[in-house]
Amino acid sequence: MLKILLLQLYLLTWCQVAEILTNQITDLGQSVTINCGLDLKEVTWFVLNIPDPPVLILRSFSNPPATFYFNNRFRQKYSVQPKHNLFINNVSIDELGVYYCTNIDRTAQFSNGIRLDQTTRILVPTQPSECQNHTVVVQPKELTLWRTVTVIFGLISVVLLFGFIAFIGLCKFFAGRSNKHPQQRRN
Known part of the structure; x- marks a missing residue:
């Protein structure tokens, strides 16, 4: 995950340099x-x-x-x-x-x-x-490569964000579910 973020940061920096030309x-x-x-x-x-x-x-x-x-x-x-x-x-x-x-x-x-x-x-x-x-x-x-890379960067970011949100949601769901089972067994 850290490697992907570093790659995205590198691509963003590279696109900004290309834009300056x-x-x-x-x-x-x-x-x-x-x-x-x-x-x-x-x-x-x-x-x-x-x-x-x-x-x-x-x-x-x-x-x-x-x-x-x-x-x-x-x-x-x-x-x-x-x-x-x-x-x-x-x-x-x-x-x-x-x-x-x-x-x-x-x-x-x-x-x-x-x-x-x-x-x-x-x-x-x-x-x-x-x-x-x-x-x-x-x-x-025209240099359109930076636009393409920016769109790809944005799409990867959105997919990673939704994946992270889904992961957190599943963790909370299973944590809440495991907490309910011991209480139901005691009653």
């Missing part, structure tokens, strides 16, 4: 700004592309304003705007991933993750005889 959709070739959301004097931006390790992009200082790039090739692609917002110039497939801004000191605050994704365009011919193609825009699927 924000999707930002863009077309390839466009430029995009990602908000940091942390009010700090200096932040470090990094991107996470699973299964690769995190890639440090830059470190931004507000007083005096300065930017340190962890790799010189990032200078052409990334820049910092006011409030440590990250500007990505001419987004390519290499820049798609989950972006975080953080401070790398003793407190280690992290922003909510922002998943940069693309709108996918697929060319579909309507009929083989036609030379004209139509563009269909397919939006990435």
Whole structure:
């Protein structure tokens, strides 16, 4: 029973983490700004592309304003705007991933993750005889996994609650019944 409760707590925590991730959709070739959301004097931006390790992009200082790039090739692609917002110039497939801004000191605050994704365009011919193609825009699927897990968590909780109530009721019923039998035998 304790293992089930611990598993439910783990699933609930996991769902809340998945809920924090924000999707930002863009077309390839466009430029995009990602908000940091942390009010700090200096932040470090990094991107996470699973299964690769995190890639440090830059470190931004507000007083005096300065930017340190962890790799010189990032200078052409990334820049910092006011409030440590990250500007990505001419987004390519290499820049798609989950972006975080953080401070790398003793407190280690992290922003909510922002998943940069693309709108996918697929060319579909309507009929083989036609030379004209139509563009269909397919939006990435929303994260519905956390909803499913939450519903399962709720159902398991309800079943466990009713099972516990039934168990307590049966215990009281049999305890009351065993107490009545000795009194009836004495009379």
